Amino acid sequence: xxGVTQTPRHLVMGMTNKKSLxxxxxxxxxxxxxxxxxxxxxLELMFVYSxxxxxxxxxxxxxxxxxxxxxxxxxxxxxxLQPEDSALYLCxxxxxxxxxxxxxxxxxxxxxx
Amino acid sequence: xxxxxQPPSMDCAEGRAANLPCNxxxxxxxxxxxxxxxxxxxxxxxxxxxxxxxxxxxxxxxxITEDRKSSTLILPHATLRDTAVYYCIVRVDTSxxxxxxxxxxxxxxxxx
Numbered sequence: 001x002x003g004v005t006q007t008p009r010h011l012v013m014g015m016t017n018k019k020s021l022x023x024x025x026x027x028x029x030x031x032x033x034x035x036x037x038x039x040x041x042x043l044e045l046m047f048v049y050s051x052x053x054x055x056x057x058x059x060x061x062x063x064x065x066x067x068x069x070x071x072x073x074x075x076x077x078x079x080x081l082q083p084e085d086s087a088l089y090l091c092x093x094x095x096x097x098x099x100x101x102x103x104x105x106x107x108x109x110x111x112x113x
Numbered sequence: 114x115x116x117x118x119q120p121p122s123m124d125c126a127e128g129r130a131a132n133l134p135c136n137x138x139x140x141x142x143x144x145x146x147x148x149x150x151x152x153x154x155x156x157x158x159x160x161x162x163x164x165x166x167x168x169x170x171x172x173x174x175x176x177i178t179e180d181r182k183s184s185t186l187i188l189p190h191a192t193l194r195d196t197a198v199y200y201c202i203v204r205v206d207t208s209x210x211x212x213x214x215x216x217x218x219x220x221x222x223x224x225x
Binding site for chain 1: 162
């Protein structure tokens with residue numbers, strides 16, 4: 001365990017479903033991130049939260065909705081996804097936004113059918 | 114777009130040093146170079162970072178050229194568990210927001 005816990009590890013959902021991915025860290029970090037990793041493509045930064053405030057939204061479709069209720073928890077709410085959204089979704093945290101030494105979780109492997 | 118280029122794959126014999134190169138010819142004066150690795154089915158793991166000087170920690174050494182246009186990550190005694198994808202990253206500052214832009218990395222295979 002890295003200190004960043006993601007649940008579930010695997011998720012299969014239909015295109016009309018609504019689901020949520022959860023990320024939790026108790027490292028005392030103030031920044032949290034969502035990344036998407038599709039097959040054979042680089043990691044793509046989706047969202048950045050600093051002190052529970054969203055500071056970056058990288059042109060992500062509205063079917064992905066992040067939520068950061070406190071500095072230890074980050075959610076990614078999913079609805080009406082497409083098969084091309086199937087990917088590994090990674091959460092990371094750092095002491096401050098942009099500080100070195102991001103700690104990543106193990107990711108949620110999402111399959112949209 | 115990533116500001117770094119790396120060879121797509123490399124092999125290294127177990128017990129030998131693995132030297133992973135990275136080009137970052139457009140790096141700015143205050144931008145750090147970071148290295149992460151991703152073992153299959155896990156999230157990336159921080160290895161080391163540097164600005165100008167060479168750096169060493171318990172995992173690896175980082176050698177940065179004097180002009181800062183390239184760097185090399187050295188794993189001094191590679192083991193089978195070092196098989197992973199290694200990412201060289203330059204942290205980008207866009208309007209006060211720092212971001213890591215990952216490239217496709219180098220897939221290192223350590224051979225027994």
